Amino acid sequence: MQVPDQIPLKLEDGFERITRELKLPGGFTRAVLDEAAWVAKVPRLDAEDLTHVPFVTIDPPGSMDLDQAVHLERLRAGYRVWYAIADVGAFVRPGGVIDAEARARGETVYLPAGKVPLHPPVLSEGAASLLPGALRPAVVWRVDLDSDGRPVGADVQRALVRSRERYDYDYVQAVHDTGTADGVLELLAEIGELRLALERERGGVTLPTPDQEVVRDDGGYRLEFRLPLPAEAWNAQISLLTGMAAATMMLDAEIGLLRVLPRPQPGDLAKVRRVAQALGVPWPEGAGYGAVVHGLDPKAGRHAAFLHESKVLLRGAGYVAFDGAPPRLAEHAAVAAPYAHVTAPLRRLADRYATEVCLAVAAGEPVPASVRAALPLLPDLMAASGRRAGAVERACVDLVEAFLLRDRIGQAFEAVVIDVDERRGGGQVQLVDPAVIGRCDGALPLGEQVTVRLTQADPSTREVRFTIAT
Structure with missing residues:
Protein backbone atom coordinates (compact mmCIF):
# COMPACT_ATOMS: atom_id res chain seq x y z
CA MET A 1 0.00 0.00 0.00
CA ARG A 263 -22.76 6.09 41.25
CA PRO A 264 -23.21 3.66 38.32
CA GLN A 265 -26.64 3.41 36.76
CA PRO A 266 -28.40 0.11 37.63
CA GLY A 267 -28.53 -0.85 33.95
CA ASP A 268 -24.80 -0.32 33.49
CA LEU A 269 -24.01 -2.26 36.65
CA ALA A 270 -26.22 -5.15 35.52
CA LYS A 271 -24.49 -5.19 32.12
CA VAL A 272 -21.04 -5.32 33.70
CA ARG A 273 -22.17 -8.14 35.97
CA ARG A 274 -23.28 -10.08 32.88
CA VAL A 275 -19.89 -9.45 31.28
CA ALA A 276 -18.17 -10.76 34.40
CA GLN A 277 -20.28 -13.89 34.30
CA ALA A 278 -19.62 -14.44 30.60
CA LEU A 279 -15.87 -14.04 31.06
CA GLY A 280 -15.68 -16.16 34.20
CA VAL A 281 -14.62 -13.25 36.42
CA PRO A 282 -15.76 -14.04 39.98
CA TRP A 283 -18.25 -11.55 41.47
CA PRO A 284 -19.22 -12.84 44.93
CA GLU A 285 -22.64 -11.99 46.30
CA GLY A 286 -22.54 -8.66 48.11
CA ALA A 287 -19.12 -7.68 46.76
CA GLY A 288 -18.70 -4.24 45.25
CA TYR A 289 -17.05 -3.43 41.95
CA GLY A 290 -13.85 -2.29 43.67
CA ALA A 291 -13.46 -5.62 45.44
CA VAL A 292 -14.03 -7.49 42.18
CA VAL A 293 -11.32 -5.68 40.21
CA HIS A 294 -8.79 -5.86 43.04
CA GLY A 295 -6.33 -8.58 42.21
CA LEU A 296 -7.36 -9.04 38.56
CA ASP A 297 -4.46 -9.58 36.17
CA PRO A 298 -4.68 -7.17 33.21
CA LYS A 299 -2.27 -9.41 31.31
CA ALA A 300 -4.88 -12.18 31.29
CA GLY A 301 -7.14 -11.80 28.27
CA ARG A 302 -10.47 -12.26 30.03
CA HIS A 303 -9.47 -9.96 32.88
CA ALA A 304 -8.26 -7.30 30.43
CA ALA A 305 -11.57 -7.48 28.56
CA PHE A 306 -13.57 -7.19 31.79
CA LEU A 307 -11.54 -4.21 32.98
CA HIS A 308 -12.05 -2.46 29.64
CA GLU A 309 -15.79 -3.18 29.50
CA SER A 310 -16.34 -2.13 33.12
CA LYS A 311 -14.87 1.34 32.67
CA VAL A 312 -18.42 2.44 31.83
CA LEU A 313 -19.04 2.41 35.59
CA LEU A 314 -16.48 5.20 36.11
CA ARG A 315 -17.67 7.67 33.49
CA ALA A 402 -0.87 4.56 12.69
CA PHE A 403 2.67 5.83 12.07
CA LEU A 404 4.38 2.78 13.55
CA LEU A 405 2.13 0.37 11.62
CA ARG A 406 2.03 2.24 8.30
CA ASP A 407 4.41 -0.19 6.55
CA ARG A 408 2.85 -3.37 7.96
CA ILE A 409 -0.45 -3.55 6.07
CA GLY A 410 -1.44 -7.19 5.58
CA GLN A 411 0.66 -8.53 8.44
CA ALA A 412 -0.84 -10.71 11.17
CA PHE A 413 -0.68 -9.95 14.90
CA GLU A 414 -1.66 -11.74 18.09
CA ALA A 415 -4.29 -9.82 20.04
CA VAL A 416 -6.90 -10.02 22.78
CA VAL A 417 -10.51 -8.98 22.18
CA ILE A 418 -11.29 -6.33 24.79
CA ASP A 419 -14.59 -4.99 23.44
CA VAL A 420 -17.41 -6.26 21.24
CA ASP A 421 -19.82 -3.89 19.50
CA GLU A 422 -23.15 -5.69 19.75
CA ARG A 423 -24.94 -3.21 17.45
CA ARG A 424 -22.48 -2.68 14.60
CA GLY A 425 -20.41 -5.83 14.88
CA GLY A 426 -16.68 -6.04 15.31
CA GLY A 427 -15.08 -4.37 18.29
CA GLN A 428 -11.68 -3.53 19.72
CA VAL A 429 -8.56 -5.64 20.05
CA GLN A 430 -5.41 -5.09 22.09
CA LEU A 431 -2.24 -6.25 20.40
CA VAL A 432 0.44 -7.99 22.38
CA ASP A 433 3.24 -6.34 20.39
CA PRO A 434 3.29 -3.49 19.47
CA ALA A 435 1.20 -1.90 22.23
CA VAL A 436 -1.75 -0.96 20.03
CA ILE A 437 -5.53 -0.88 20.61
CA GLY A 438 -7.55 -0.76 17.42
CA ARG A 439 -10.88 -1.35 15.75
CA CYS A 440 -11.33 -4.87 14.35
CA ASP A 441 -13.94 -6.21 11.92
CA GLY A 442 -15.41 -9.66 12.11
CA ALA A 443 -17.00 -11.93 14.71
CA LEU A 444 -15.04 -11.38 17.90
CA PRO A 445 -15.06 -13.61 21.02
CA LEU A 446 -14.79 -11.26 24.02
CA GLY A 447 -11.76 -11.91 26.20
CA GLU A 448 -10.21 -14.46 23.85
CA GLN A 449 -6.85 -14.36 22.09
CA VAL A 450 -7.17 -14.08 18.33
CA THR A 451 -5.00 -13.52 15.28
CA VAL A 452 -5.84 -10.34 13.40
CA ARG A 453 -4.61 -8.85 10.15
CA LEU A 454 -3.85 -5.16 9.69
CA THR A 455 -6.02 -3.64 6.95
CA GLN A 456 -5.51 0.09 7.53
CA ALA A 457 -2.85 2.30 9.15
CA ASP A 458 -3.19 5.90 7.97
CA PRO A 459 -1.25 8.57 9.87
CA SER A 460 -3.04 11.34 7.97
CA THR A 461 -6.38 10.33 9.52
CA ARG A 462 -4.84 8.65 12.59
CA GLU A 463 -6.83 5.47 11.89
CA VAL A 464 -5.83 1.85 12.46
CA ARG A 465 -8.07 -1.06 11.56
CA PHE A 466 -7.80 -4.84 11.68
CA THR A 467 -9.84 -7.84 10.63
CA ILE A 468 -9.93 -11.38 11.95
CA ALA A 469 -7.26 -13.41 10.14
CA THR A 470 -8.55 -16.42 8.24
Missing part, protein backbone atom coordinates in the same frame (compact mmCIF):
# COMPACT_ATOMS: atom_id res chain seq x y z
CA GLN A 2 1.42 3.37 -1.03
CA VAL A 3 2.00 5.87 1.78
CA PRO A 4 -0.16 8.98 1.13
CA ASP A 5 1.75 12.20 0.44
CA GLN A 6 0.06 14.02 3.31
CA ILE A 7 1.54 11.73 5.96
CA PRO A 8 3.81 13.79 8.26
CA LEU A 9 7.49 13.31 7.49
CA LYS A 10 8.10 13.32 11.23
CA LEU A 11 5.85 12.48 14.13
CA GLU A 12 6.55 15.94 15.53
CA ASP A 13 4.77 17.39 12.50
CA GLY A 14 1.77 15.26 13.38
CA PHE A 15 1.83 16.41 17.00
CA GLU A 16 1.96 20.01 15.81
CA ARG A 17 -1.06 19.36 13.60
CA ILE A 18 -2.94 18.00 16.61
CA THR A 19 -2.20 21.16 18.59
CA ARG A 20 -3.67 23.22 15.75
CA GLU A 21 -6.73 21.01 15.22
CA LEU A 22 -7.62 21.03 18.91
CA LYS A 23 -6.79 24.72 19.29
CA LEU A 24 -4.25 24.35 22.06
CA PRO A 25 -2.88 27.64 23.37
CA GLY A 26 0.44 28.75 21.98
CA GLY A 27 3.19 30.52 23.86
CA PHE A 28 2.47 32.96 26.65
CA THR A 29 2.02 36.62 25.81
CA ARG A 30 4.67 39.14 26.79
CA ALA A 31 2.34 40.53 29.47
CA VAL A 32 1.98 37.09 31.08
CA LEU A 33 5.71 36.40 30.92
CA ASP A 34 6.55 39.81 32.39
CA GLU A 35 4.13 39.37 35.29
CA ALA A 36 5.45 35.84 35.90
CA ALA A 37 9.05 37.06 35.96
CA TRP A 38 8.12 39.77 38.47
CA VAL A 39 6.04 37.62 40.86
CA ALA A 40 8.69 34.89 40.75
CA LYS A 41 10.98 37.32 42.55
CA VAL A 42 8.45 38.63 45.08
CA PRO A 43 6.17 35.76 46.23
CA ARG A 44 4.01 36.13 49.30
CA LEU A 45 6.11 34.76 52.17
CA ASP A 46 3.94 35.56 55.23
CA ALA A 47 3.94 31.94 56.36
CA GLU A 48 5.19 29.70 59.16
CA ASP A 49 8.70 28.31 58.80
CA LEU A 50 8.50 24.53 58.38
CA THR A 51 11.90 24.10 56.79
CA HIS A 52 12.82 21.70 59.61
CA VAL A 53 10.37 19.12 58.20
CA PRO A 54 12.42 16.84 55.89
CA PHE A 55 10.08 16.72 52.91
CA VAL A 56 10.89 14.64 49.82
CA THR A 57 9.29 14.58 46.37
CA ILE A 58 8.30 11.46 44.40
CA ASP A 59 7.66 12.01 40.70
CA PRO A 60 8.39 10.55 37.26
CA PRO A 61 12.04 10.94 36.17
CA GLY A 62 12.85 14.35 34.73
CA SER A 63 9.79 16.11 36.14
CA MET A 64 10.34 19.77 36.95
CA ASP A 65 6.78 20.88 37.84
CA LEU A 66 6.85 19.38 41.34
CA ASP A 67 3.50 20.00 43.03
CA GLN A 68 3.86 17.80 46.11
CA ALA A 69 6.38 16.91 48.78
CA VAL A 70 5.71 14.44 51.57
CA HIS A 71 6.98 13.58 55.03
CA LEU A 72 5.59 10.77 57.16
CA GLU A 73 5.97 10.12 60.88
CA ARG A 74 5.05 7.25 63.14
CA LEU A 75 3.12 8.38 66.22
CA ARG A 76 2.43 6.44 69.40
CA ALA A 77 -1.07 5.54 68.23
CA GLY A 78 -0.82 5.95 64.48
CA TYR A 79 0.81 8.19 61.90
CA ARG A 80 1.22 11.82 60.89
CA VAL A 81 1.14 12.79 57.21
CA TRP A 82 2.76 16.05 56.20
CA TYR A 83 1.89 16.97 52.61
CA ALA A 84 3.33 20.15 51.13
CA ILE A 85 1.65 21.49 47.99
CA ALA A 86 3.15 24.18 45.76
CA ASP A 87 1.59 27.50 46.82
CA VAL A 88 0.59 28.92 43.45
CA GLY A 89 -1.57 31.46 45.25
CA ALA A 90 1.61 33.01 46.67
CA PHE A 91 2.51 34.03 43.12
CA VAL A 92 -0.69 34.42 41.09
CA ARG A 93 -2.59 37.62 41.79
CA PRO A 94 -6.41 37.42 41.46
CA GLY A 95 -7.47 39.38 38.40
CA GLY A 96 -3.95 39.53 36.99
CA VAL A 97 -2.91 38.42 33.52
CA ILE A 98 -1.50 35.09 34.77
CA ASP A 99 -4.82 34.35 36.46
CA ALA A 100 -6.75 35.19 33.28
CA GLU A 101 -4.45 33.04 31.13
CA ALA A 102 -4.74 30.12 33.57
CA ARG A 103 -8.51 30.30 33.35
CA ALA A 104 -8.28 30.10 29.55
CA ARG A 105 -5.96 27.09 29.71
CA GLY A 106 -7.50 25.15 32.62
CA GLU A 107 -4.75 22.57 32.91
CA THR A 108 -1.38 21.53 31.57
CA VAL A 109 -1.68 19.43 28.41
CA TYR A 110 0.99 16.81 27.87
CA LEU A 111 2.16 15.70 24.42
CA PRO A 112 4.91 13.20 23.56
CA ALA A 113 7.10 16.00 22.21
CA GLY A 114 6.49 18.44 25.06
CA LYS A 115 3.68 20.11 26.94
CA VAL A 116 1.43 23.15 26.93
CA PRO A 117 1.76 24.36 30.53
CA LEU A 118 -0.89 25.99 32.67
CA HIS A 119 1.60 28.51 34.04
CA PRO A 120 4.81 29.99 32.60
CA PRO A 121 7.80 27.72 33.27
CA VAL A 122 9.52 30.42 35.36
CA LEU A 123 6.83 29.55 37.92
CA SER A 124 5.75 25.98 37.20
CA GLU A 125 9.29 24.64 36.78
CA GLY A 126 11.06 27.29 38.81
CA ALA A 127 9.99 29.60 41.59
CA ALA A 128 6.79 27.73 42.54
CA SER A 129 8.04 24.17 42.02
CA LEU A 130 9.11 22.24 45.13
CA LEU A 131 12.59 21.57 43.80
CA PRO A 132 15.06 19.96 46.23
CA GLY A 133 17.18 22.33 48.28
CA ALA A 134 15.16 25.43 47.39
CA LEU A 135 13.20 27.53 49.89
CA ARG A 136 9.61 27.57 48.69
CA PRO A 137 6.21 28.85 49.79
CA ALA A 138 3.86 25.91 50.18
CA VAL A 139 0.45 24.95 51.45
CA VAL A 140 1.09 22.26 54.06
CA TRP A 141 -1.51 19.70 55.07
CA ARG A 142 -1.12 17.82 58.32
CA VAL A 143 -3.33 14.75 58.61
CA ASP A 144 -3.16 12.47 61.64
CA LEU A 145 -4.16 8.82 61.23
CA ASP A 146 -4.93 6.08 63.72
CA SER A 147 -3.13 2.75 63.61
CA ASP A 148 -5.53 1.50 60.91
CA GLY A 149 -4.87 4.51 58.66
CA ARG A 150 -8.16 6.30 59.40
CA PRO A 151 -8.03 10.11 59.71
CA VAL A 152 -8.48 11.51 63.20
CA GLY A 153 -7.66 15.14 62.43
CA ALA A 154 -6.56 17.44 59.61
CA ASP A 155 -5.30 20.99 59.29
CA VAL A 156 -3.80 23.15 56.55
CA GLN A 157 -1.68 26.30 56.56
CA ARG A 158 0.72 28.33 54.49
CA ALA A 159 4.37 27.62 55.25
CA LEU A 160 7.91 27.87 53.98
CA VAL A 161 9.45 24.49 53.17
CA ARG A 162 12.64 23.06 51.74
CA SER A 163 12.50 19.64 50.07
CA ARG A 164 15.48 17.45 50.90
CA GLU A 165 15.45 14.85 48.12
CA ARG A 166 13.85 14.11 44.76
CA TYR A 167 12.97 10.44 44.21
CA ASP A 168 11.34 8.70 41.26
CA TYR A 169 8.90 5.79 41.40
CA ASP A 170 11.38 3.20 40.15
CA TYR A 171 13.79 4.05 42.97
CA VAL A 172 11.06 3.96 45.63
CA GLN A 173 9.86 0.60 44.35
CA ALA A 174 13.39 -0.79 44.17
CA VAL A 175 14.30 0.05 47.77
CA HIS A 176 11.03 -1.48 48.92
CA ASP A 177 11.53 -4.66 46.87
CA THR A 178 15.08 -5.08 48.16
CA GLY A 179 14.11 -4.48 51.77
CA THR A 180 16.29 -1.39 52.07
CA ALA A 181 13.52 1.21 52.42
CA ASP A 182 13.58 3.16 55.64
CA GLY A 183 12.17 6.36 57.07
CA VAL A 184 9.57 8.07 54.89
CA LEU A 185 9.84 5.49 52.09
CA GLU A 186 9.21 2.61 54.48
CA LEU A 187 6.20 4.42 55.96
CA LEU A 188 4.90 5.28 52.49
CA ALA A 189 4.38 1.58 51.75
CA GLU A 190 2.95 0.91 55.22
CA ILE A 191 0.46 3.77 55.15
CA GLY A 192 -0.29 3.27 51.46
CA GLU A 193 -1.31 -0.35 51.99
CA LEU A 194 -3.51 0.62 54.96
CA ARG A 195 -5.22 3.28 52.86
CA LEU A 196 -5.72 0.86 49.95
CA ALA A 197 -7.37 -1.63 52.32
CA LEU A 198 -9.67 1.10 53.62
CA GLU A 199 -10.49 2.09 50.04
CA ARG A 200 -11.67 -1.44 49.29
CA GLU A 201 -13.57 -1.55 52.58
CA ARG A 202 -15.59 1.56 51.77
CA GLY A 203 -16.19 0.45 48.16
CA GLY A 204 -13.61 2.57 46.35
CA VAL A 205 -11.93 1.54 43.12
CA THR A 206 -8.34 1.52 41.91
CA LEU A 207 -8.28 -0.07 38.45
CA PRO A 208 -5.25 -2.33 37.81
CA THR A 209 -5.18 -1.35 34.15
CA PRO A 210 -2.05 -0.62 32.12
CA ASP A 211 -1.52 2.86 30.72
CA GLN A 212 -0.95 3.04 26.97
CA GLU A 213 1.92 5.49 26.65
CA VAL A 214 3.91 7.10 23.87
CA VAL A 215 7.57 6.88 24.90
CA ARG A 216 10.60 8.61 23.40
CA ASP A 217 13.09 5.98 22.28
CA ASP A 218 16.51 6.62 20.67
CA GLY A 219 15.39 9.74 18.87
CA GLY A 220 12.04 8.22 17.92
CA TYR A 221 8.88 7.03 19.61
CA ARG A 222 7.36 3.73 20.66
CA LEU A 223 4.20 2.58 22.36
CA GLU A 224 4.06 0.56 25.54
CA PHE A 225 1.51 -0.71 28.01
CA ARG A 226 2.82 0.24 31.44
CA LEU A 227 1.33 -1.07 34.65
CA PRO A 228 1.57 1.42 37.53
CA LEU A 229 4.00 0.36 40.23
CA PRO A 230 2.77 -0.30 43.78
CA ALA A 231 4.84 2.75 44.80
CA GLU A 232 2.66 4.90 42.54
CA ALA A 233 -0.47 3.55 44.21
CA TRP A 234 0.95 4.27 47.68
CA ASN A 235 1.82 7.81 46.68
CA ALA A 236 -1.61 8.29 45.08
CA GLN A 237 -3.23 7.30 48.37
CA ILE A 238 -1.52 10.21 50.13
CA SER A 239 -2.96 12.57 47.51
CA LEU A 240 -6.41 10.98 47.82
CA LEU A 241 -6.26 11.25 51.61
CA THR A 242 -5.52 14.97 51.29
CA GLY A 243 -8.29 15.49 48.75
CA MET A 244 -10.78 13.74 51.04
CA ALA A 245 -9.70 15.91 54.00
CA ALA A 246 -10.16 19.02 51.84
CA ALA A 247 -13.61 17.94 50.73
CA THR A 248 -14.73 17.30 54.31
CA MET A 249 -13.41 20.71 55.36
CA MET A 250 -15.31 22.49 52.57
CA LEU A 251 -18.53 20.56 53.12
CA ASP A 252 -18.45 21.42 56.81
CA ALA A 253 -17.97 25.10 55.89
CA GLU A 254 -20.69 24.91 53.18
CA ILE A 255 -18.51 26.44 50.48
CA GLY A 256 -16.08 24.93 48.02
CA LEU A 257 -15.38 22.95 44.88
CA LEU A 258 -15.62 19.16 44.75
CA ARG A 259 -14.58 16.53 42.24
CA VAL A 260 -17.60 14.24 41.89
CA LEU A 261 -18.59 11.05 40.11
CA PRO A 262 -22.14 9.66 40.21
CA GLY A 316 -19.22 11.04 34.19
CA ALA A 317 -16.73 12.68 36.56
CA GLY A 318 -16.92 16.45 36.92
CA TYR A 319 -16.73 19.36 39.31
CA VAL A 320 -19.44 20.92 41.43
CA ALA A 321 -19.19 24.29 43.17
CA PHE A 322 -21.34 25.28 46.12
CA ASP A 323 -21.77 28.29 48.36
CA GLY A 324 -24.41 27.48 50.94
CA ALA A 325 -26.11 24.12 51.24
CA PRO A 326 -23.93 21.19 50.14
CA PRO A 327 -24.63 19.89 46.61
CA ARG A 328 -26.97 16.99 45.99
CA LEU A 329 -24.07 15.01 44.51
CA ALA A 330 -21.09 15.44 46.84
CA GLU A 331 -19.35 12.07 46.51
CA HIS A 332 -16.87 10.62 44.06
CA ALA A 333 -18.00 7.05 43.40
CA ALA A 334 -14.50 5.73 42.65
CA VAL A 335 -13.17 7.22 45.89
CA ALA A 336 -16.37 6.23 47.71
CA ALA A 337 -16.23 9.48 49.67
CA PRO A 338 -16.38 13.23 49.12
CA TYR A 339 -13.22 14.32 47.34
CA ALA A 340 -11.57 17.48 46.03
CA HIS A 341 -8.64 18.32 43.78
CA VAL A 342 -6.09 20.29 45.83
CA THR A 343 -2.74 18.59 45.22
CA ALA A 344 -1.72 19.67 41.68
CA PRO A 345 -2.09 23.46 41.43
CA LEU A 346 0.90 23.88 39.11
CA ARG A 347 -0.90 21.74 36.53
CA ARG A 348 -4.63 22.18 37.27
CA LEU A 349 -6.56 25.42 37.78
CA ALA A 350 -9.24 24.06 40.14
CA ASP A 351 -6.71 23.06 42.78
CA ARG A 352 -5.61 26.64 43.48
CA TYR A 353 -9.15 27.81 44.15
CA ALA A 354 -10.16 24.82 46.28
CA THR A 355 -6.95 25.28 48.27
CA GLU A 356 -7.71 28.96 48.94
CA VAL A 357 -11.13 27.95 50.31
CA CYS A 358 -9.54 25.41 52.64
CA LEU A 359 -6.91 27.87 53.86
CA ALA A 360 -9.60 30.41 54.73
CA VAL A 361 -11.76 27.83 56.48
CA ALA A 362 -8.86 26.41 58.49
CA ALA A 363 -7.83 29.92 59.58
CA GLY A 364 -11.37 30.86 60.55
CA GLU A 365 -11.40 33.65 57.98
CA PRO A 366 -13.90 34.55 55.24
CA VAL A 367 -13.24 33.02 51.84
CA PRO A 368 -11.72 35.80 49.66
CA ALA A 369 -14.29 37.52 47.47
CA SER A 370 -12.28 36.79 44.32
CA VAL A 371 -12.29 33.07 45.12
CA ARG A 372 -15.98 33.04 45.98
CA ALA A 373 -16.81 34.78 42.72
CA ALA A 374 -14.77 32.32 40.66
CA LEU A 375 -16.19 29.11 42.15
CA PRO A 376 -19.37 28.88 40.01
CA LEU A 377 -17.32 29.37 36.83
CA LEU A 378 -14.84 26.59 37.48
CA PRO A 379 -16.93 23.46 36.71
CA ASP A 380 -17.48 24.53 33.10
CA LEU A 381 -13.90 25.78 32.68
CA MET A 382 -12.48 22.51 33.95
CA ALA A 383 -14.88 20.40 31.90
CA ALA A 384 -13.79 22.16 28.71
CA SER A 385 -10.07 21.87 29.47
CA GLY A 386 -10.48 18.22 30.49
CA ARG A 387 -12.19 17.35 27.21
CA ARG A 388 -9.42 19.07 25.27
CA ALA A 389 -6.63 17.32 27.20
CA GLY A 390 -8.30 13.95 26.74
CA ALA A 391 -8.75 14.53 23.01
CA VAL A 392 -5.08 15.49 22.66
CA GLU A 393 -3.90 12.38 24.49
CA ARG A 394 -6.07 10.09 22.37
CA ALA A 395 -5.10 11.80 19.12
CA CYS A 396 -1.38 11.50 19.89
CA VAL A 397 -1.69 7.78 20.66
CA ASP A 398 -3.77 7.23 17.51
CA LEU A 399 -1.15 9.04 15.44
CA VAL A 400 1.75 7.00 16.80
CA GLU A 401 -0.19 3.75 16.33
